[in-house]
Amino acid sequence: KxxxxxxxxxxxxxxxxxxxxxxxxxxxxxxxxxxxxxxxxxxxxxxxxxxxxxxxxxxxxxxxxxxxxxxxxxxxxxxxxxxxxxxxxxxxxxxxxxxxxxxxxxxxxxGTCATRVQDWTRPLAGRKALVTGAARGIGASIAETLARDGAEVILLDVPPAKTDLDALAARLDGRSITLDICAADAAAQLIQQLPDGIDIVVHNAGITRDKTLANMTPEFWDAVLAVNLNAPQVLTKALLDSGTLRDNGRVILLASISGIAGNRGQTNYAASKAGLIGLAQAWAPLLSERGISINAVAPGFIETQMTAHIPFALREAGRRMSSLGQGGLPQDVAEAVAWLSQPGSGAVSGQALRVCGQSILGA
Ligand SMILES: NC(=O)c1ccc[n+]([C@@H]2O[C@H](COP(=O)([O-])OP(=O)(O)OC[C@H]3O[C@@H](n4cnc5c(N)ncnc54)[C@H](O)[C@@H]3O)[C@@H](O)[C@H]2O)c1
CATH class of the missing domain: 3.40.50.720 (NAD(P)-binding Rossmann-like Domain)
Structure with missing residues (x-):
């Protein structure tokens, strides 16, 4: 096959x-x-x-x-x-x-990479992974998949999601951290809660506040840029500067094909996601000395609570606009993240991997 x-x-x-x-x-x-x-x-x-x-x-x-x-x-x-x-x-x-x-x-x-997978049945064995926005949707699937592959997982989400987050963390033998990644002291709190360091950070937490630019409120603009772009920047820098993210670490940023193609009603969201792709490109050469890779994963239309809110006709169009003719599942995104998290995947850095069934948007 x-x-x-x-x-x-x-x-x-x-x-x-x-x-x-x-x-x-x-x-x-x-x-x-x-x-x-x-x-x-x-x-x-x-x-x-x-x-x-x-x-x-x-x-x-x-x-x-x-x-x-x-x-x-x-x-x-x-x-x-x-x-x-x-x-x-x-x-x-x-x-x-x-x-x-x-x-x-x-x-x-x-490219080349100094580290490699030791055991293909558990490629992430011995690695510690932090996943933001892990209480539901794609983030929950990423946490499950990294745990399946042998990683010790730390799940982070906002305080109102604590019940779901704790239940999933318990099922995966992991830990949970309830934190708003936009809080003024988020970086300090995070570092304090990760005294033993981590090897993988997956910036998955993200929000949409869709309006055409003519109707975009400052609140909608600011909220999306704060959660989707500023928080991953600030937190990654703090994890790097404090040494919390260890050498040969893996940083994965959840972007979107909207950040590549643009999307009506999503100037704020697409700006934030394009910014993440730019962040991976620009940071990759600087981090390679420490063996750290940074990549973006750009999902297309994935069936989650986020996309369930899209009007039916647009939702159906989202599914059909791909070569595979259907929507993806959170698991599809999670598998791409799990691959980029592997020790040997330092061979890929500064790139954007689309998980979109070859959507015609931005192709
Ligand atoms: N679903 C899709 O089709 C799709 C497509 C492209 C990209 N994405 C991206 O994938 C990621 C996950 O999407 P999803 O569909 O699973 O979304 P979702 O809304 O189902 O889950 C997002 C999670 O992030 C958490 N979160 C939001 N703000 C936070 C904050 N300030 N601090 C901590 N946690 C916070 C939420 O509580 C929630 O649990 C997002 O970055 C999204 O932009 C999704």
């Missing part, structure tokens, strides 16, 4: 026909939910312009073929850096399994 095509040696235009020759006959025999992966070399690392052009051509090919796949098939392009070949296993285990069921048409760059 999985196909890997190594296109890293396709360095001339005339060699690109190998893509057609290989994939065309294969298309007829693909089973349901087939996972296809093309390997290449990042164009910006190649000095020969024609070679770079051929490798860039892979992007157009893969994104288009991903749209032509039927029956839940997915396809990604993985640009593998020189010396990064030994980091392929984690990526293959994610992209060639049902864990990436709602990821398609993505282009990911793999």
């Amino acid at each position: 999985a196909v890997v095509f190594d296109a890293s040696e396709l360095l001339h235009t005339d060699q690109l026909k190998q893509l057609r020759e290989f994939f065309q006959p294969l298309l007829r025999s693909l089973e349901h939910s087939a996972h296809l992966l093309i390997l290449g070399r990042a164009p910006e690392t190649l000095s020969d312009p024609f070679a770079a052009s051929a490798q860039r051509a892979l992007e157009g090919f893969s994104r288009s073929l991903a749209k032509e796949l039927r029956n839940g098939g997915t396809l990604q392009l993985l640009y593998v850096g020189q010396g990064a070949e030994d980091q392929l296993e984690g990526a293959l285990r994610f992209f060639l399994s049902p864990k990436s069921a709602y990821v398609s048409g993505q282009v990911i760059r793999l």
Whole structure:
């Protein structure tokens, strides 16, 4: 059910026909939910312009073929850096399994990484993870998935969510912290509650306050920017400066395809989510010295309480505007976060991974 095509040696235009020759006959025999992966070399690392052009051509090919796949098939392009070949296993285990069921048409760059997974049955064993907004929805699913993969989990949410938060923390053998991430002393409180440090932080807490800009109140604007963008910035900096986030740590920011495509009625939300993608891009090179990676995960239409509030017609459109023709589940986002949390996933940093079924929005 999985196909890997190594296109890293396709360095001339005339060699690109190998893509057609290989994939065309294969298309007829693909089973349901087939996972296809093309390997290449990042164009910006190649000095020969024609070679770079051929490798860039892979992007157009893969994104288009991903749209032509039927029956839940997915396809990604993985640009593998020189010396990064030994980091392929984690990526293959994610992209060639049902864990990436709602990821398609993505282009990911793999670099080198000093740390690796020891036990693939519990890839996060021995790692401590903090998940914000973990009382429900995507955050709850992330906490469950990180715990399944062996991490010790610390669940954070606002005080009114305490009952749900405590129940989930107890079920996962984890701890809970009730805290408004926008409180003036949130950073100090958080650091004080994490005296033993953490290895993974997932900034999942987020809110929407939708209005067209003409009708946007200052309260709606400020609330969304405060929760979605300012708090992850301030808290991550405090976790780094205090050494609470240990070397080889993983930072994952929950963005959104709205932050890539823009969305009517969401100037505040899209600004906050685009800001998170920019934060990951800008911070990644600075954190690599400590072996810390920072990435954004950009979900598309995911079935949660947040999206249940969207009017029916828009909700249905959200589902159908993707190559996979349906909404995703919190678990789909959680699996992407779990993969980026792994010790070996320092090979990916400064990137935005879309979990959107290849939505046409912002593609
Ligand atoms: N559901 C989707 O389709 C979708 C799509 C793209 C992105 N996202 C993003 O994924 C994340 C989770 O979304 P969801 O649908 O599960 O949302 P949700 O509303 O179901 O859950 C969000 C959680 O964050 C918590 N939270 C909110 N403000 C907080 C604060 N100040 N301090 C601490 N906790 C706070 C809430 O109490 C809640 O438990 C959000 O960042 C959201 O923007 C969701």
